[in-house]
Amino acid sequence: MSSEKLLKKQYYPVSAPLYNYLEKYKRVVKTTVFYQDLLRFQGSVVVYDQNNEDTLWVRVFYNEFEKKEIDLSLKKIYTLLHSDGDERNIKNLTVDYIDFCTFGNSKPFRVKIRNLLNDNYTHFYVKIADASRIFGLELEHILSPNSINFLVYKETLIEEHIVGIPGDVFLKHHLDKCTEAEKAQIAKEFVKFNERCMIGLLGDMRSYNFVVIPIYDYDHIVFKIRAIDFDQQCYEGNFKLYKPHLFKENFLFTKLVNDKLKKSSIEQYQNEERSILVKRLAGFEERLSELLEAMKANELSPTINLERLKKETYKVTMDKNFKNAKSMGEIMEAALNFMKRNYNSHHSME
Incomplete structure (x- = not known):
């Protein structure tokens, strides 16, 4: 990056x-x-x-x-x-x-x-x-x-307050104490977190803007990752800034993914996250629709950022809804609809 x-x-x-x-x-x-x-x-x-x-x-x-x-x-x-x-x-x-x-x-x-x-x-x-x-x-x-x-x-x-260990603190004081199995599980969670941020256009997820949450199961520890700072929602024009794995502050998390997960596993976890997102969208259909309408009516970013993000998301997806978007709210709507269409299309062919 x-x-x-x-x-x-x-x-x-x-x-x-x-x-x-x-x-x-x-x-x-x-x-x-x-x-x-x-x-x-x-x-x-x-x-x-x-x-x-x-x-x-x-x-x-x-x-x-x-x-x-x-x-x-x-x-x-x-x-x-x-x-x-x-x-x-x-x-x-x-x-x-x-x-x-x-x-x-x-x-x-x-x-x-x-x-x-x-x-x-x-x-x-x-x-x-x-x-x-x-x-x-x-x-x-x-x-x-x-x-x-x-x-x-x-x-x-x-x-x-969102309880958890700030990502930068976790990397500095806790990661080395994790077992190899725990590191693989953290890698899995980071892939899912990365996918959720990218689809939801939540930017600037550097390590100090999210937390790692250790949850004790009966015979092991499960780790979850969640955002704690939402200042950069639908703000940036550079599409890369919505991908946590590209920040230098998250290098050790990205290295875990590369070291612990095969490409097929990464794709599996990305698909799992999309599946969960599609189900959540169905459960919040009316509320989400009202939220997106409010987003379209609210300025959220400078025009220069809006125009850049339109071009970059269109280049990645070739979906004209991104190219024709008139607000960050419309880009957000296009992103969710694109994800749903791709997911449904993929599963209809299985």
Whole structure:
């Protein structure tokens, strides 16, 4: 892959059709604290990890008056995310800390909420409500095996924390400890993840934008891979940027695939992922259709990116629906329809 630099992405406002869609599917909820409110912190300190390395997060502090108001609002948001706003146990919750990340496009706040009765805790994120990110979250919810929990109110987006080991951390500290069988299973999952991102046009899936999740079965560990950052949904013009295996940051994952899997196995796992996608599309037909209509009505990328992606996807598929697309939403629709046609055609000949 070339060393093409990813340009900083701008925020795209939520259109009326998208907001209506979010309201219909209960993604919209009123909150009393907004992203801009959290920016009024009075000071901060750098957060280091257990190896004393800078995490690129800073822990922020507020004056006493604002802290009480913000903490209460954040605890209410927690109840909205996890119990439909049931505040009966809110007195047992506390905000342990609020962190702010200056790295990347979204500049999120990370909030840790702890239950005082049992010390269980969870995190969620407060971000600017960017339309492309919201479409990415919804498409992940529909297309992937993973349900996504998030809420939107005006210009603020609340996302639940996705549990897992960041891909770059996994490569650095965990991969060498895996057995050969586990490495082969990780390779299989990376092939499926790569296929899902490419078909769903989720870009910039470098190792720190997805997590590896070890799941303990009765006699072995199963690994899953899932995205955690949806900032580059239908944004890039370069089709290669929707293929995780081409990023240099993912080289060791790609090497695993080449070392552990034969070409026939790779094709098998790609077909398996397409099969799962086709079944999921059938189960979400009405919802997906409404989402795509909202995508078509919402600007998601500069015109130069749209025109380039049209040409590159047409060159790969020779499908005129890509060439004639007038928006990223239409390219997304063309990609899903192309995948369905190819899958159905392949199986009708068997």
